[in-house]
Amino acid sequence: MIAPSILSADFARLADEINAVGGEPGKRADWLHVDVMDAHFVPNLTLGLPVVESILKTTEIPIDCHLMIENPDRWAIGYAEAGAHNVTVHAEAAADPIAIAKDLRAAGAKAGLSIKPGTDLDDYLEVLKHYDTLLVMSVEPGFGGQKFMSEVLPKARKARELVDTGHLKLLVEIDGGINADTIEQAAESGVDCFVAGSAVYNAEDPAKAVQALRDQAAPAFNAAHG
């Protein structure tokens, strides 16, 4: 699955930028990744619930909300109630991540847990039993266009093993620095869903960039895990 991140889109032309990766299921982006940043949990400030509500009216692509915010215990539920498909909170910011996951699922969303590059996956193995998605950050969260940190791949590999052996039931997602040079190593590590901002929205044709990334990832994933 490819999830273009609108962080690298032109916000003044947001509907057009979203439509540029739209179309029929199977051909379009699988998810649309929306980065919510609060200038506290991360140093950057992006957008919040009112903009997500407008995006939800603009597209049929399932919305993947990545909340880089403090106090997700209070704020995450609103994104699920608005209709986001997957709502991801940061393990480092959540006071009660199991309660958040239960609330998100009760509101009809998938529950995602994200870990920063320096956060140990092992600390969250019990918590992850309550989640649908693990988002492994492969850059320090906050900005697009950063260099991919391959040192996080063992976490993706371990999560994949736990899924394949039935210990966890999760989609493994990765975010940060994913492009034509890095997507294959992530796919070989067992990642199912790839967030790509600059690699999609800095491309001349974002739809072709999505397809090219998918065409690269699928054989690498299948060779290692098919």
Ligand SMILES: O=C(CO)[C@H](O)[C@H](O)COP(=O)(O)O
């Ligand atoms: O969460 C994020 C940054 O915190 C973005 O989703 C990420 O930066 C995507 O951009 P790029 O693919 O250019 O690295």
